[in-house]
Amino acid sequence: EDKVVQSPLSLVVHEGDTVTLNCSYEVTNFRSLLWYKQEKKAPTFLFMLTSSGIEKKSGRLSSILDKKELSSILNITATQTGDSAIYLCAVFDYGQNFVFGPGTRLSVLP
Amino acid sequence: DVKVTQSSRYLVKRTGEKVFLECVQDMDHENMFWYRQDPGLGLRLIYFSYDVKMKEKGDIPEGYSVSREKKERFSLILESASTNQTSMYLCASTTPAAGPDYGYTFGSGTRLTVV
Known part of the structure; x- marks a missing residue:
């Protein structure tokens, strides 16, 4: 059965810290891996990763995919309280299906 | 700013009722999707739908149908609502024309409770 696992499930840091969120997957017909940020509304798209080893960056956020290890990491540097959210990892397959992980709840304290 | 709008944030319906969930996008996207999100x-x-009047079943189509008469609107229909259809429903859209980095734009969700 297809599965996406995220770790840690919960994380508390202070402003200015750097965090690394992990995602690993077992999905047949893998097409791409996506990271979303979920606050009080629907998930907001962050990154889509399809190729191994190519880092995607957006401001203080970056992400990279390792297809050999079936995993991805999401880095956030110089965290701010506004980064507090649930970060979802999802794998998208060629059947147009999403498999979402349980999410990592990040709390950034002032 | 791109938008996917779901007509209702919260709905409470009775068992056996026919329920319509509406989703409208203003991005001229070809592809639209209906998901349900349940804890765990x-x-x-x-x-999902690739084009007007086209639809394909996803993983859990039983008890649901859809309608896509216009490109911007994708409706999810519960023919006879049941309590196990109590859930958060999310609509999404996307277009392959955006290139390899396209992401899915989600609506804000409709929380449906069937009593």
């Missing part, structure tokens, strides 16, 4: 189960695909 993540997002599960119900139906």
Whole structure:
């Protein structure tokens, strides 16, 4: 059965810290891996990763995919309280299906 | 700013009622999707559509149907609502024309309770 696992499930840091969120997957017909940020509304798209080893960056956020290890990491540097959210990892397959992980709840304290 | 709008944030319906969930996008996207989100189960695909009047079943189509008469609107229909259809329903859209970095734009969700 297809599965996406995220770790840690919960994380508390202070402003200015750097965090690394992990995602690993077992999905047949893998097409791409996506990271979303979920606050009080629907998930907001962050990154889509399809190729191994190519880092995607957006401001203080970056992400990279390792297809050999079936995993991805999401880095956030110089965290701010506004980064507090649930970060979802999802794998998208060629059947147009999403498999979402349980999410990592990040709390950034002032 | 791109938008996917779901007509209702909260709905309470009775068992056996016919329920319509509406989703409208203003981005001229070809592809639209309906998912339901349940605790511990993540997002599960119900139906999707690649174009007007086209639809394909997702993982859990039973008890649902869809309608796409216009490109911007994708409706999810519960023919006879049941309590196990109590869930958060999310609509999404995308277009392959955006290139390899396209992401899915989600609506804000409709929380449906069937009593």
